Amino acid sequence: MDYEVTSNRLNGHTRGDIIREADLGDLTTDLLFLVQAGHLSPLKVKKSAKTIDIDPQE
Amino acid sequence: MATTTYLSNPTLTINSVDLQDQCTSATINYVYEQLETTAFGDTARKFGGSAVTSLQNNSIEVELFQSYASSETEQTVFSLVGVVTTLVLKPTSAAVSATNPSYTLTGAYLESHTPINASLGELSTITLTFAGGVLTKATS
Numbered sequence: 001m002d003y004e005v006t007s008n009r010l011n012g013h014t015r016g017d018i019i020r021e022a023d024l025g026d027l028t029t030d031l032l033f034l035v036q037a038g039h040l041s042p043l044k045v046k047k048s049a050k051t052i053d054i055d056p057q058e
Numbered sequence: 059m060a061t062t063t064y065l066s067n068p069t070l071t072i073n074s075v076d077l078q079d080q081c082t083s084a085t086i087n088y089v090y091e092q093l094e095t096t097a098f099g100d101t102a103r104k105f106g107g108s109a110v111t112s113l114q115n116n117s118i119e120v121e122l123f124q125s126y127a128s129s130e131t132e133q134t135v136f137s138l139v140g141v142v143t144t145l146v147l148k149p150t151s152a153a154v155s156a157t158n159p160s161y162t163l164t165g166a167y168l169e170s171h172t173p174i175n176a177s178l179g180e181l182s183t184i185t186l187t188f189a190g191g192v193l194t195k196a197t198s
Contacts, residue, residue: 007129037133
């Protein structure tokens with residue numbers, strides 16, 4: 001899952017960066033704490049809109 | 059000539075969060091527990107030895123200004139009580155080197171926190187003690 005950095009306190013990253021858990025190395029206990037504290041926000045995967053097949057008119 | 063160190067710009071990260079600008083004091087206690095190895099025939103007490111490895115008993119104590127604003131001290135620290143985390147301290151914000159070593163305490167436990175510790179007319183501060191964990195020193 002990707003996360004958006006939402007504070008300027010995350011070591012080595014700036015607000016707006018898109019990072020993954022691995023980008024924080026092994027210095028982070030639990031990403032949940034960083035999300036709760038407002039340093040990270042999980043990025044939700046957007047589902048693509050359903051497409052409608054339109055039969056060509058005869 | 060003797061050299062002295064005036065720590066004015068050390069860096070502190072707790073759980074990857076940079077809290078340098080909230081920190082006013084930091085102490086690393088690097089400890090190997092003392093095990094007595096005195097035996098018959100010795101004329102003085104002995105401790106440790108090349109074949110004796112004792113447990114590390116490290117701790118880090120930091121004093122921080124309290125702040126309840128978004129992404130500041132309280133929000134960062136509150137969730138860490140009762141769990142283990144990692145702290146990194148450096149004497150200055152410059153790159154890690156032999157003269158600016160980085161100290162990492164991995165697996166340190168935060169037992170307690172004082173969310174409100176305030177007096178009228180004074181800035182609110184909190185003192186945190188992270189105990190246990192393995193301390194490593196990096197010079198590059």
